[in-house]
Amino acid sequence: MGKKFHAVMFPWFAFGHMTPYLHLANKLAENGHRVTFLLPKKAQKQLEHQNMFPDSIVFHPLTIPHVDGLPAGAETASDIPISLGKFLTAAMDLTRDQVEAAVRDLRPDLIFFDYAYWVAEMAKEHRVKSVMYFVISANSIAHEHVPGGKLGVPPPGYPSSKVLYREHDAHALLSYSIYYERMYHRITTGLMNCDFISIRTCKEVEGKFCDYIESQYQRKVFLTGPMLPDPxxxxxxxxxxxxxxSRFETGSVIYCALGSQIYLEKNQFQELCLGMELTGLPFLVAVKPPKGVETIQEALPEGFEERVKNRGVVWGEWVQQPLILAHPSVGCFVNHCGFGSMWESLVSDCQIVLLPYLCDQVLNTRLMTEELEVSVEVQREETGWFAKESLSVAITSVMDKDSEVGNRVRRNHAKKKEILVSPGLLTGYTDKFVETLQNLANDPNLE
Structure with a gap:
């Protein structure tokens, strides 16, 4: 093995991006490498407890410049609704001088980035190798971020014959269109200019999409595996x-979480609660208070708390999701199919019910439901949301022991999980990736 390297990491200012970057940083540090992690000042406190190697991973806080339209004090995607994302990307671009100063002073061997497409160009100026590291699915990149891509339309040669978008996905497409216009140029530019592409996935789940990206960009795609934190x-x-x-029977509880970026409308939130109630099963819902209210309690449907007090809890704060999913009483995971939750679903023993909200989540959901057939998707109304009855039907279809659908997805999920958790598979991806990085960092001629 060659000499140890120093990497700079500069992920998008969202915890769904910064957290897996930090998991990767921990893996690098575990192997003796150094990492300087660039992030907003406010995010540092929330991530410090996940830094397993503080002597080797140094947080370098950035001052987030003022941008008209970005609320005062907002520094990460969880501080703002998705509609204000363009102001946060503008603020990220304005940190370029700070990033460049850090690279100039530190003279790292590698720099990892995702949304800050200008990093690749800057890295070349300072003779630093750039790695565009994606924490979103290869499926999403293959569909939305190849040359000539068009929102909602599979590109030529797209490696899936399944239906991607349906009529009632209009809400997701609409909410995504602003993001897409902003991000398509960023991501394709970064992909064309970076030295290396890497994705947080494995070929057992997304191999054909990784191959497609390689063919479109004519360069090797390195995989890290899903980069889940060690238990x-x-x-x-x-x-x-x-x-x-522990009050409930094994496998009887529904756990529902929709990620840190989704703020439901009050009527959507209430429909979610009522759908859970309709199942007749015990449930724990962990979501943010809906728009326009400060607490979960003031948004609950009338009489709801009294009706479900012995079997249902709606919680508006952070919970220990991996430990909840591992609890023997939890038998169903209802989630938005963000990429992190998708992997947590796959390696759990829970039945999976999907309720995608954003466009990439729709793509992930179709992969899980129609290609891998390990989950069911909640049917949507013309409004783009769902009725309480649809949510209840979807959950019941996988929780009923005699359900044909439930048995099919349970069998498929069990097979896929067995592959993914087989000894050495996921750690093998990580080990191989770290070794590849060491070669890239140390070989001046390696392209």
């Missing part, structure tokens, strides 16, 4: 949830 056996589930969940 922390020193941490236990909070007593509050451990005691509550």
């Amino acid at each position: 922390d056996n020193s941490k236990e589930l909070e007593d509050r949830w451990s005691h509550w969940l």
